[in-house]
Amino acid sequence: MIPAAFDYVRADSVDAALSALTEYGDEAKLLAGGHSLIPLMKLRLAAPSVLVDVGRLDDLRYINDAGDYIAIGALTRHRDLETSSLLASAAPLLAHAAGHVGDPQVRHRGTIGGSLAHADPASDLPAVALAMGATIVATGSNGTREIAVSEFYTGFLESALAPDELLTEIRIPKLDTQGWSFQKFNRRAQDWAIVGVATVRANGSTGVGLVNMGSTPLLASAVMDAVKSGANAADAAALANEGTEAQSDINASSEYREHLARVLVRRSLEESGLS
């Protein structure tokens, strides 16, 4: 399978990437690690006429302690997240989940910025970012702006990024983590989750993100509210499907996904230390 023809522009700086986006507008698509976009282009489900390759922007490959939060450059690869000692102590849920994205070959190339910006509801990291209350930093020709990840996902493969903006950084709040859990249910190790759940309990509240339970990555808000009101894991997990729109596909019916969500949310809450 070969992608439809396109023009290729390699950006050697954030500014160069932004100029290319301004020049080509809607015709252009950003390429980071390429492990979400290239498969879609090979299937001709995506056929951008210009690819702006930001994969060499090594300035955007970092994991730093920024005081109140951990700053992660958009071009940081899954393998870097998986093996980061800073994340292992400050955001273990993210490090662990990154180690479950695809397989080692995918993790060597795929990036956190690419994964979040691709906005695939079946991806692991958006649910983790939601559970942790992350902030997205978007850079455009007029400067940078911060977007709460809870406001970031607007539709299937659609985000709040403007066509001329580049996702440059992800900010993960430093949480006083009491417990966390990542549940990924799939048939083969390397597959996308049929359903996944990311939970973190910290600073007196509980964040629960859902993978593949609708057209966007979702927060399990009803579950979070119930836990806040004192519900136990079983009672809270019974609300896992509220606000979801699980799809039926070759792997699972929507009813089966709803069942899985209830089971996995309960496991996730219990593993996070909620009785």
Add this chain to the structure above:
Amino acid sequence: MKITVTVNGVERSSDVEPRTLLVHFLRDELDLTGTNIGCDTSSCGACTIHVEGQSVKSCTMLAAQADGLELTTIEGLANGDILHPMQRCFQENHGLQCGYCTPGMVMAAVSLLDENPNPSETDVRIGLEGNLCRCTGYHNIVKSVLACAAESNGASK
């Protein structure tokens, strides 16, 4: 567009279409046909090579993205007639049946041991999750990788 890559220690330049996949570039332009195309959907790992020393599925990368980088394919592992230890361990432990997945398995296994020189059997099985063997010959593949790890650890002691 013109790209230059270093493949198995040799610099190679070529004009490619931007949409050329790295695996096609290696096989069709450079005649390095040891890297196989299996599923063509980033699943099976038959096309695994090393990019800057790390395992990558070459069906899911553009040749253009490899411009200026160091690549190693299965042809680059052996030293003349002397097989790479991983290749020899696959041979000695019958780590292949039909052989189609083998180049990718060997490349993934070498990358795995670079990152974890002393893996458990579970580590090897999980570490090779990106490579499928249609003959289901996993038992001896895992045995081969563990043998290679044990051998290198023995040699370094």
